[in-house]
Amino acid sequence: MNILTYLEDMGPGTGSLPPRAFFTSDAASLSLDGTWNFRLDEGDWGTITVPGHWQLQGHGSPAYTNVRYPFPVEPPFVPSDNPTGDYRLTFDLPDNWPDEPAVLRFDGIDSCGLICLNDVELGVTRGSRLPAEFEVGHLLRPSGNVLTVRVHQWSAGSYLEDQDMWWLSGIFRSVTLLSRPRGGVADYEIHASYDHVTGSGTLTVEGGMLSVPELDVHDLLPGQSFSRPVEPWSAESPRLYDGVVHTEVERVPVRIGFRTVAIEDGVLKVNGAQIVFRGVNRHEHHPRFGRAVPREVALQDVLLMKRHNVNAVRTSHYPPDPYFLSLCDEYGLWVIDECDLETHGFGELGWAGNPSDDPRWAESYVDRMRRMVERDKNHPSIVLWSLGNESHTGRNLAAMASWTRDRDPSRPVHYEGDFACEYVDVYSRMYASHEEVDEIGRTHARGLPFVLCEFAHAMGNGPGGMLEYRELFERYQHVQGGFIWEWIDHGLERDGHFAYGGDFGEPLHDGNFVIDGLVFPDRTPSPGLTEFAKVFEPVRITGTEAGIRVESFYDHVGLDHLRFDWVYEDDGVEVASGTIDVPRIAAGEHTEIAVPEVPAVSGEGWLTVRASLVTSTAWAEAGHVIAWGQILVSEAPSIPFTGAELVHVADILRHGPGEFDPVTGLLTRLGGISVQGPRLDLWRAPTDNDRGGDHPEERAWREAGLHRLQHRVVDVDTHESGLVVRTRVAPPAWGFGMLADYHWTADGDRLRLQVDVTPDGDWPCTLPRLGLRMSLPSADAVEWFGAGPGEAYADSRQAARIGRFSSTVDALQTPYVFPQENGNRADVRWLEIGGLRIEGEPVFDFTARRWTSEDLDAAKHTDDLRPGDRVHLNLDLAQNGLGTASCGPGVLPQYRLHARKASFAVTFVPASGRS
Secondary structure (H helix, E strand, C coil), X not given: CCHHHHHCCCCCEECCCCCCCCCCCCCCEEECCEEEEEEECCCCCEEEEECCCHHHCCCCCCEEECCCCCCCCCCCCCCCCCCEEEEEEEECCCCCCCCCCEEEEECCEECEEEEEECCEEEEEEECCCCXXXXXXXXXXXXXXXXXXXXXXXXXXXXHHEECCEEECCEECCCEEEEECCCCCCCCCEEEEEEECCCCEEEEEEXXXXXXXXXXXXXXXXXXXXXEEECCCECCCCECCEEEEEECCCCEEEEEECCCCEEEECCEEEECCEECCEEEEECCCCECCCECCCCHXXXXXXXXXXXXXXXXXXXXXXXXXXXXXXXXXXXXXXEEEEECCCEEHHHHHHCCCCCHHHCHHHHHHHHHHHHHHHHHHCCCCCEEEEECCECCCCCHHHHHHHHHHHHHCCCCCEXXXXXXXXXXXXXXXXECCCHHHHHHHHHHCHHHCCEEEEEECCCCCCCCCCHHHHHHHHHHCCCEEEEEECCCECCCEEECCEEECCCCCCCCCCCHHHHCCCCECCCCCECHHHHHHHHHCCCEEEEEECCEEEEEECCCCCCCCCEEEEEEEEECCEEEEEEEECCCCCCCCCEEEECCCCCCCCCCCEEEEEEEXXXXXXXXXXXXXXEEEEEEEEECCCCCCCCCCCEEEECCEEEECCEEECCCCCCEEEECCEECEEEEEECCCCCCHHHHCCCCCHHHHHHHCXXXXXXXXXXXXXXXXXXXXXXXXXXXXXXXXXXXXXXXXXXXXXXXXXXXXXXEECCCCCCCCEEEEEEEEECCCEEEEEEEECCCCECCECCCCEEEEEEEECHHHCCCCCCXXXXXXXXXXXXXXXXXXXXXXXXXXXXXXXXXXXXXXXXXXXXHHCCCCCEEEEEEEEEECCCCCHHHCCCCCXXXXXXXXXXXXXXXXXXXXXXX
């Protein structure tokens, strides 16, 4: 075959069999995964692991682009410089291999493969993340079978696979030889609907007989139907019935979930109940193996999702390994199954030449949809089919929708790019602002269910604003949730850190935009996932005038699987605990219960109520916390501050436990501890969300010079009752600034600082932060009473509860792949670190690091950060919110920090001065 002919063919591939359901059976099979011979570009032969990518096994390099194609856009032509890998495997058949037809199945080849067996050409694959099967029974021999696959990095199909991920090539999913016995199960389809009114499930099967012993169903014939009371399947209660589809010669084990998907009055319902997607977009990624994700890691994904209140997955932007869908069936996740299609790079050309409206590509478009639907049709977890992503619009997408609706009327069709909703059943948008979602909710735009297929871009520190999205989901019945972008950072292990775009020398790349997940590349949950779990918890526990309100946000199940325990704490120390009897609550209902009797306390009294699993489930142990709420029962008493005399000795000012430079007014020692500062600080190392958007806040901050502020001492005023240091803090080259007055007073071994700030001149931008910066000698242990245990920011703080917490300075850091502002602890009443106790009036935020904000700002990877011999401490009144402007709306107005007149105070108490 002429290489250019098949590389630049706009069709779906050649030689493969019609698509069918993915299944295993008792028929013979032989996995061909393992070590293959390999060479790149006709170089020397070596070995490679299949499944896998050659760029991650020493052959070439990965490359990342978000939108732009890394080759000239002239469809269907591809570069002549086209990396090509030759795979070769010699295999023998097992001794008992039957003399029956057989197929060779490839579950994924990126991007195009020419396949030969025993010197006979089988065909060509296109559609990298879709299966292809070839008839090979007549070619097999008992031993010495030679399978060769020539894989090209670029093909015409690459124009349809511009999916915001690493460009990685090779045989990256399994290869299997399957016996297909004559008279066996060629394909099968199970229809298992549920009538929520009668509680009855109806079962039909095509492709073989069906037996479900638990339902007393035996040898149900194709085309026959069977109805009886069943337990329905939902993401909240994923009830599966084990069965078998069979003929006289083959048995296929199946797992059946009864459920019905419908759109009624503009609302998407499953089993008669509205559902709300608390979802994530999931690319397949592993930091060492790329998209060749091991099964145990796919399971880890599902367990992490379930434990963090994720209830839905959009398989962005291609069908996943079929094993992942079986996990969604088993553990319970709603799925939008998305086709292997994206032509985003044509948007850079105003969509000129986009294949979506070019009839020459029509067969490929429909073929990709057909292969996905036929492969995945038997999964109860799939409730929507998605045509693909960011491919604009056109006749080929409309044809995909039409084919899908005819083939499977039991599931609605999704595609975000059909803005007019001409051929879809769901109105879908990505990154719509809160204001726009509110308008869509009020007007019921398009008259369809509304879903945010992407929102709250989880890049770096953030996303902020999830709470306000949740409130919109709850306000409007037809606004049915959405999917965070995205599940995982796509970092690749390299040189002691996780690499991103540009780290492999790519001439065209999109940097760390590929680092945008709720879990880090090693699947450690980020603070964003912890915040997600709290914001979208399916049970809400709040205080009311009448007591405690317990509200269910489940769509299908009650709260019988949960127990409610309470703990009462005095200044973060437990003084009482117990269990609350909560009456039966159905999905969507609520109740109010009395506050338990608690003892009197001397400090702040907080009641924490937790809802946890009564018994273990498949995804979590008994006691796993699903939801929690806190109620302030008693406020802390204030401590009077009487004042002490200021003493001037030689070139030192002594005031209580503090020593000051009499010229600058700076604190130099505190209870014998060498300190530097505190001084007014307005800068933070910008987050990805600060850097993003059409009008990035970071750019405004840098143009205003907030990263290089200068401090001028205006006056040092000493008097018997204290010290007042008046300063002006301003950036070079500009006329605006901030007047900052430091008022120091002492009371025995307590040293109090009140800072009064007043904007001077016209400020052109928001402030990154407003607080104090100081440094201490190296310290390790940290303890505080306030919000924790994790980091919190103005618009991402729901997961922080009030309590007493301890840590180390190192453990306070959040190792974002691209270093940035992190680790802020909020609403701190007091902090102990390095021999000091710092108390708020009433509260402050703090960060503590072994490097400066400037070090953090300059770093590009985590290993660029080198610990110093001091701890750098920020004590903040406020920071600007996070927002999600890296791809989406910026910081909401109520969380924006503007230059304003402010006053805040803290008290320092050296350890030597505490009883």
